[in-house]
Amino acid sequence: MSREHEKGMSLIVKTITRLTVGLILLYGIYIVSHGHVSPGGGFAGGVIIGLSFVHLMLAYGKDVALGKLSKQASSFFENLGAMLFLGIALLGFIGGYFFLNFISKGEPFRLFSAGIIPLCNVAISLKVGAGLFGIFVALVLLKLKSERKR
């Protein structure tokens, strides 16, 4: 991965990125999954997950980052997140109300508690993370296309 010395940033940045970007992704997943017992939740965790991919793109250049998560894949995950959220909300109609919390709630402060809230957090984090990375990719590709035309 660090063989193309021309693209991306310097060697120090590439080494540190290679060591930490997986940890950043893991931290983002931790914040998403513990959204109902500690601060954080879907938005904040999704932003951290998205930023781990953006970090990869900044340090190594766009080809490596697009190899990990291509434009079609990020678009797919974004739509998946939105439809998952709407699907969970519609399933509340089983209990009679839109957006009802219909899964059993368990005891507080455990990981598997609070009904549909963890599932909604996962859906939101998919949408926000893929959305942020998608915005970044779209702006980068737009700039490259305009530069190639000139």
Add this chain to the structure above:
Amino acid sequence: MMVYLLCIILFCCGLYCVLRKRNIIKIIIGVIILEYAVNLFFILTGYRMEGRAPIFSSEAEILNMVDPLPQALVLTAIVIGLATTALLVAIAIRIYEKYGTFDITEIRELKG
């Protein structure tokens, strides 16, 4: 009372930036500062005297908390601001492609 006044001053700084600057990117930064000021003001309305962070935990018992509702609302407002900023930046990049400049006094084709 002083903190609310400082938020309003930040709001006026952002408004000055939108009204007087000529570069498109500086206008967008002015809009971002405006959004920060309004979100900060909203959170500050939730402060209670001697309040703690509104997080339940299984060990300690929290007696008086600050108001958690504005925090949830501001989270939504921050994401809305993010979407608007992304759209403004995308429009600004395309304006640079078509007009060749970022100066708004030269981007004045629509008149009348």
Add this chain to the structure above:
Amino acid sequence: MNIASNIIPLFVVIPLAGAFLISFFGRSIKRLPDAMGVSVTLILCGLSLLSVRLHNIYGVLTYSVGAWRPPIGIGMVLDGLTSFMLVTVNLVAFCITVYSVNYMEKFTAKWKFYTLFLLMVGGMNGVIITGDMFNFFVFLEIASVASYALVAFGTERHELEAAFKYAIMGTIGSLFILLGIAFLYGYTSTLNMADMGVVLSQKGIDGLIIMVSIMFLMGFGLKAALVPFHAWLPDAHPSAPAPISAMLSGVLIKSLGIYALCRIFYNVIGINPTISSILLFLGTLSMVVGGLLAIGQWDFKRLLAYSSISQIGYIILGIGLGTPLGILGGLFHLFNHSIFKSLLFLNSGAVEYATGTRDLRKMGGLAQKMPLTGTTGFIGSMSIAGIPPLNGFWSKLLIIIAAVQAERYIYASWAVLVSILTLAMYTKVMKYAFLGSLSEGLSRIKEIPIFMKLSMATLAFMCIVMGVLLIPGISDFFLQRASEVILEGTEYAASVLRAIR
């Protein structure tokens, strides 16, 4: 909770589901965006007519999202004003979707258009049915951001400049609204609109509420294009593609601007004579400024945009009067203006599709080659100018009679003068665009495709027959219900809280 209230969240769920499905499958399946867009708006149109019937049977319906009762949870309310606005928005949205099946062939990436369009319709529906203040702001932002993206859809030079101007001004307007909501939350410590009305009537109006009223006037005035805040409209509405211009000018400025003003100033804060006179003054100023600036225009769509500002002034004049006849006239003019302004913008789109130009000096004699466009344009222009027996005449008459009855003779005389000005500007449009002889460069144009013809014919038919809405038997269960909700003022809170139990 009634079994019939289950219809209420569908107004938001169906367009959002449609938008996400089109965004998922629209790239691969070719005809899916068109079919899905038309079917979604058709279902919404049917549901909104059903909601009028349900409101007449059951009275005020409420829905508590997620089974959390207001004031803790978010509540959705269906009363007379809501069902009236829902019919306006969804009916016009359906006609415009049918039109854009053919018109948007010239643009690439039609699925992006339909995604943004359905998001905008979903946002507008959400603004109308919600009963919670912050939920209202979220849906307002969804509809606004979708419309900023739609104005820039063709990515030509003019469209991008207009979209940038519109986006900056719209964002500042939304931020003023958010600041007002923050102040109101700090003052009343509740977010539900009905509960806020109760607390405000108990606590009384002091300096803070006056400042909040001014902020809301600025924010919603910018969304509704009242005169000191109208500067984005003459650039944004002409530059957008024709179905989007019709959507923006026909329903967006009414749903986000005027409906919000009515709801907040009559039902939550409570009307007082100061706000009434400010609304009357701004309405008359909009009428006059819009009319004067419209006459000198040579661009077809820019003239229609300035005329929109003028007609919105009429509606604000009617609503600001505060008398039952005035509010009835204002709401009827809102409905009529949606129909005939959309018809006129779709007309200009058809002219641009066939001839490729928007300049009135380059057109002439189009009625010979495009008979249906000419006829519907004629009907639309006569409606907006107020010629009997088309629908525009009745609503303008109601507003002028109400102004005279309330002894505001100056405002009534300005209204009559601007009506004559409107007749003059549309006679100019008809003369230069449709009548006269065909200029040489235009001898090869053809008539427009079938769906565009269908949608314009439907809107023109509605222009002719909508005068029947004033007959006492029919107006009882459509228009009168809407004006009663505005007239009852802060009693709205009592009827909503009664319906929740």
